[in-house]
Amino acid sequence: RWRQCESINDRSIELLNVLPRNHEQKIDLLLELALVTEHPWNAKMLHNNLAAKKMPQRDAWWTLAINESEWDEPRPSERIVRWALGPAVSRCSNDCLSLALVAVGWLFTSTNSRLRDRATKAVTHILLHSSELFPEMLKRFKDIDDVYVLERVLAAAAGACLRDPDPDRLKIYAQSVYLAIFARPKVTPHILLRDYARLIIDMAEQKGALPKGI
Numbered sequence: 001r002w003r004q005c006e007s008i009n010d011r012s013i014e015l016l017n018v019l020p021r022n023h024e025q026k027i028d029l030l031l032e033l034a035l036v037t038e039h040p041w042n043a044k045m046l047h048n049n050l051a052a053k054k055m056p057q058r059d060a061w062w063t064l065a066i067n068e069s070e071w072d073e074p075r076p077s078e079r080i081v082r083w084a085l086g087p088a089v090s091r092c093s094n095d096c097l098s099l100a101l102v103a104v105g106w107l108f109t110s111t112n113s114r115l116r117d118r119a120t121k122a123v124t125h126i127l128l129h130s131s132e133l134f135p136e137m138l139k140r141f142k143d144i145d146d147v148y149v150l151e152r153v154l155a156a157a158a159g160a161c162l163r164d165p166d167p168d169r170l171k172i173y174a175q176s177v178y179l180a181i182f183a184r185p186k187v188t189p190h191i192l193l194r195d196y197a198r199l200i201i202d203m204a205e206q207k208g209a210l211p212k213g214i
Contacts, residue, residue: 027065031076034103037095043102047140050106055146063109077107077115084122089129097130101137108152116152123156124163131160131169135176142180147190154181154196161200167209174204175211 034043050058066077074082083089084100092100104126107119127134134157141153157173181187181197188194204210 027062028076031080031103034076034080035096035099037093037099043099046106047102051140051144058109058146062106063111066107066110066115067112080104081107081115081118081122085118085125089126094130094133097126098133098136101126101133102140105137105141105149105153108149109146120152120156120159123153124159127157127160128164131164131166131172134160134173138176138180147188147193150188151190151193151196154193154200158196158199161203165203165207167204167207170200170204170207171209171211174201174209174214177201178211178214 030041030046033039033041034046036042050062080100080103084104089097089100101123104119104122108116110116110119123137138153138157141149144150154177157177161170161173177197177200181194182201201210201214
């Protein structure tokens with residue numbers, strides 16, 4: 001974690017892969033580097049690795065590890081959430097915040113309700129500062145084979161719309177949600193997910209911000 005970014009090479013990956021998949025140090029390291037925009041092991045690499053796995057494989061090493069979070073002795077997962085809920089968000093670049101949305105978004109796989117709930121609030125907080133990052137986040141997570149992840153992405157977006165029902169925000173969010181959820185051959189049969197999506201679209205309609213064609 002203390003090495004310069006330019007020193008990371010193929011040998012570094014080999015050494016990282018020597019660690020067992022569920023090794024705490026490995027997961028903690030990836031989370032600590034997640035928001036470093038210039039680092040090759042930031043949240044983009046984490047996303048590529050987790051998205052490529054099926055849910056049982058992913059849960060076996062990632063979800064079990066993050067479920068062990070303790071708030072009295074915070075690990076990187078809690079530190080990212082606390083940071084995302086704090087004032088530092090307003091001073092960060094969109095590149096950094098985009099990485100934060102990816103890292104925090106993957107915490108939605110957790111069955112630790114406190115971690116998952118705070119992660120949802122953290123995403124809402126980031127979106128309140130940078131509303132334009134939502135379409136990119138939704139695009140990244142819409143096809144993940146864990147419906148609870150997408151549910152929380154939409155819950156966080158709905159929370160941002162309720163807190164700040166700006167017409168421009170509602171127009172962008174409604175368009176993104178419609179294309180990702182309702183304009184598909186088969187709508188996901190998850191009532192909470194669809195309810196959050198419908199709420200965003202309904203709010204856009206009430207504010208006269210509903211895009212044409214929806």
